[in-house]
Amino acid sequence: MNAHTTLFVCTTCRAGQAVAEGDVAPGAALAAALSQAGAPDGVRIQPTECLSACTNGCSIALARPGSWTYVYGRLTQADVSDILTGAAAYAQSEDGIVPWRARPTIFRKQSIARIPPLELS
């Protein structure tokens, strides 16, 4: 567990809704709620413009050099606590793979994709 974990949060996500000018997009609201709740140890929250998972918004990704990357979707502000619990478990894992039973339900059921660690050679 050398490097920090990054929790990317798509801020442009409209979650399939029409967002009136001046209103906060659901993705930006989720990012703000996560930041306000506070990142767990070893996790940095990084608001990001478009994770290209628009049909599954709101979406987040958990990544760390040398570990598996996970992308989750169909998230709302009701999921803030579970997202942060899952991010903490990811940060504490060896390789990004959290034992199935230790994953929040949203992480078990709302996976969009995962990507293996990159070899740096």
Place this chain on the structure above:
Amino acid sequence: MNAHTTLFVCTTCRAGQAVAEGDVAPGAALAAALSQAGAPDGVRIQPTECLSACTNGCSIALARPGSWTYVYGRLTQADVSDILTGAAAYAQSEDGIVPWRARPTIFRKQSIARIPPLELS
């Protein structure tokens, strides 16, 4: 463009089909077809067990240290040539972001997710 590009191909993908015992899963067949066609310069094809994009199979991911990661889905063996063309363009890009017009149609329309480069600090 220091490091090589990895083209992950999900080999366990059944693409929503029932696969009889002994038959080759669509994902494994796609991986074999890509390997047979040959990886472009700077690209390594890495067959992978489960990219967790099962509802959008067959799926692939393009990744390189310091670059954006892209995940694409709903691919078939008919897409082998376009996948390799897109992988070559990715490998030649600075940061993994290929100009929109230079992307194969499957990469424009079948994105599952993209993940920003990781800061290694």
